[in-house]
Amino acid sequence: MSRSLRHGALAATAIAFSITALTACGAGNDAQTLGVRPDNAAASAGTIKVQNVNVITQPERDAKGPAVVSATVFNNGSKPETLDSITLTGSSGSVQLNPAKGSGPLVVPAGGKVVIGGKGNASAVIENGAEAAKNGNVQPLVFKFSRTGDVSLGASVVPAKHYFEGFGPSSLPEPPKTPEASPSGSASGAASPDASESPSGEASASETGQAG
Template sequence: MSSSLRRGVLAAAAITFSILPLAACGAGNNAQTLEIKPDNAATTVGDIKVQNAVVITQPDPEAGGPAVVAATLFNTGTSAQTLESVTVDGAGESAELKAAKGKSLSIPAGGSLILGGAENASAVLSVTPEDVKDGNAQEVTFTFSKTGDVSLRAFVVPSESYFTGWGPTEVPAAPEEDTASPTGEATGEPTGEATGEPGGEASGTPTDAASATATESHEASGH
């Protein structure tokens, strides 16, 4: 085996070895996080690694309502850390954090925390389309108890295709149209005006004129 080929094999083995621990951590919590395929934002600050960060909005771009931040957070340190807040530049208030049922927002040493998706922790933003727009890459900041702020730019995408299961669960309903008032106006006053006064005037005046003409003709023939 040539030296260049040997170096290539060793490099590939090193990459595979470095990925395996992270993949095992993700699978230990919820392997579905590995199903997000696009090149989403990732960064490392100290003991914290953020992968697959993305902001997911409503499937209808015209709909108001909440959006969510989805990401996988790894703690490569030797002590636990707690996720304290998640903010998106332009969204105003911080996301509302909620731990998965029976769990907390603490990330154990060597463990991970998944945001988004069924039965995982969640970070929900009460925003409108003006705050967070599809297609943007907006800065997202995760704040941890020991590492502090970890920021990166994440894509904003609608809850469609493979993002459907990770998007917001509250989809605003379209407002109901009030059809009672227009119907009443159309069949009320206009109808009365059309069949009432105009009809009376039209059928009264010509009849009186015809009677007067007949009387005059009778008197003339009598003379």
């Protein structure tokens, strides 16, 4: 009898342990429950840390348009640093950096951070994104800082879907202006009324005078 009770107790303990383990695994795999974000690239050099780095492309595979680099840059030093450039190693893609507000260099304040990507943040736009980066690849990047120098890492290339959907740039580079179109349009618009009215008026007046 005691042996049966012992076996029953062991069986109950095993079942309870199994349920606990399954519950823990379920919670661990639920990224939303724990607030776990996808593993992103990170690197550091000196007082600079670059974290949560990704190259984010258009949401649709065949869509044309720019890609962006998303990242968080920490400056643990006592002096501000400027992020001078981001280079895509082995690619012809060029990255246009823009601060969150206004224009000028992208400065990482002393003891502070700069978030790149997402609404209201600084942006790093890859103009020819479809050609420069391919989804599923790991793209080598080099962040060049004014004091620290180069910080290199490899970033995952992902489409702007699901978690990455809201990490587009705060502003895209303005398209190149065509100054020829505006002056020519205004010139032709201003000249056509004068050409149609003034010369004909002068001609009719002279003809009338000669006829008189």
